[in-house]
Amino acid sequence: MxxxxxxxxxxxxxxxxxxxxxxxxxxxxxxxxxxxxxxxxxxxxxxxxxxxxxxxxxxxxxxxxxxxxxxxxxxxxxxxxxxxxxxxxxxxxxxxxxxxxxxxxxxxxxxxxxxxxxxxxxxxxxxxxxxxxxxxxxxxxxxxxIKVSGVSRLADASFCYSSLESWEQTGRLASMLDIMRKCWRSRAYGDFYGYMLLAEGALDIMVEPELSLWDIAALIPIVTEAGGTFTDLTGRSGPGGGSAIATNGKLHTDVLGKLTPGGLRAL
Missing domain, CATH: 3.30.540.10 (Fructose-1,6-Bisphosphatase, subunit A, domain 1)
Incomplete structure (x- = not known):
C-alpha cells in the first residue's frame, strides 16, 4: 500500500x-x-x-x-x-x-x-x-x-443531489422526491462538493444519475477511505457505471433500495 x-x-x-x-x-x-x-x-x-x-x-x-x-x-x-x-x-x-x-x-x-x-x-x-x-x-x-458520519436513519440524514432536471430525465424524479421527504434535510450542492462534505461527515448521502469517468474517479478513494460506500445506481462499486450513490455506508442499502429497487440484488 x-x-x-x-x-x-x-x-x-x-x-x-x-x-x-x-x-x-x-x-x-x-x-x-x-x-x-x-x-x-x-x-x-x-x-x-x-x-x-x-x-x-x-x-x-x-x-x-x-x-x-x-x-x-x-x-x-x-x-x-x-x-x-x-x-x-x-x-x-x-x-x-x-x-x-x-x-x-x-x-x-x-x-x-x-x-x-x-x-x-x-x-x-x-x-x-x-x-x-x-x-x-x-x-x-x-x-x-476525515471520516463519514454515523447517522443510521433517513429521518436524521442530510441528503445531497445534483439538479432535479437530470433525475427527471432518467425517470427517477418521483423516487428522489420520496427520499427527500424522508430525510431530515436536502440540499443540491452539486459537482464534487457534496461528496467531500460526505467524506467529512457533514452530510450523509450524495447521488448523481449521470457522470463521466473524470467526474467520479478522484471521489471514490476519498469517500471509501473515509469509511463510506460508493456504487452506481445498480449497486456496483467502481467508477464504470456512469452514476453515483455515495453514503456513509449505514444508509446505503436504504437509499439504493428506494432509488433503484433492482440495485439491491447487486449488493
Whole structure:
C-alpha cells in the first residue's frame, strides 16, 4: 500500500500547479469561454490546467496513460492511468462562484487507487490513497484525517443531489422526491462538493444519475477511505457505471433500495 504514497505526493504537486493557473484566471475580465459539442462550457483555464498537468505527467510518469476531460486519452496504454478533470464545476467558475475544483486520480486497471480534489477558491483540499486513509486541509502539511458520519436513519440524514432536471430525465424524479421527504434535510450542492462534505461527515448521502469517468474517479478513494460506500445506481462499486450513490455506508442499502429497487440484488 505504501507504494501509493509517491503517487499521492505527485498528485499534490499537480494540484499546486492547477491551483495557481486556475486562480490566476478566476473572475478574470478577459476569461475566454466557448461551448463544446455537448453544449457544456469550457474556459481557457480548463484547457491551460489540463495541458500543464499533462506536461508534468509526461516528464514524471512517462509510462502512465492520461485521460482528461478536455483532451481525451493519450500516452501509454498500460495498467496505470491518470484521470484529470481540470475544473469540475466550470459553470460555477465562469460565473464567479467559488465552488469548483481540480480532480486528479490514479487508476490501476478499472479501480481508482489515488484521489485528490483541490478547491483553491475555498482554501481546501481533500485526498486519499488506497490503504492510507482520507485527509483534508489547505495542503499536505496541514492535514486532518476525515471520516463519514454515523447517522443510521433517513429521518436524521442530510441528503445531497445534483439538479432535479437530470433525475427527471432518467425517470427517477418521483423516487428522489420520496427520499427527500424522508430525510431530515436536502440540499443540491452539486459537482464534487457534496461528496467531500460526505467524506467529512457533514452530510450523509450524495447521488448523481449521470457522470463521466473524470467526474467520479478522484471521489471514490476519498469517500471509501473515509469509511463510506460508493456504487452506481445498480449497486456496483467502481467508477464504470456512469452514476453515483455515495453514503456513509449505514444508509446505503436504504437509499439504493428506494432509488433503484433492482440495485439491491447487486449488493
Amino acid at each position: 505504501a507504494r501509493y504514497a509517491d503517487d499521492l505526493a505527485l498528485a499534490h504537486v499537480l494540484a499546486d500547479t492547477a491551483d495557481s493557473l486556475a486562480m490566476s484566471r478566476f473572475r478574470a475580465l478577459d476569461l475566454h469561454v466557448t461551448s463544446k459539442p455537448d453544449l457544456t462550457p469550457v474556459s481557457d483555464a480548463d484547457t491551460a490546467v489540463e495541458k500543464a498537468l499533462r506536461s508534468t505527467l509526461a516528464r514524471t510518469r512517462p509510462r502512465d496513460g492520461v485521460l482528461g476531460e478536455e483532451y481525451g486519452s493519450t500516452g501509454a496504454t498500460g495498467a496505470r492511468q491518470w484521470v484529470i478533470d481540470p475544473i469540475d464545476g466550470t459553470k460555477n467558475y465562469i460565473r464567479g462562484v467559488p465552488i469548483w475544483a481540480t480532480l486528479i486520480s490514479l487508476m490501476e486497471g478499472d479501480e481508482p487507487v489515488v484521489g485528490l480534489v483541490s478547491a483553491p477558491a475555498l482554501g481546501r483540499r481533500w485526498w486519499a490513497a488506497r490503504g492510507l486513509g482520507a485527509f483534508a486541509g489547505r495542503h499536505q502539511a496541514a492535514a486532518t484525517s
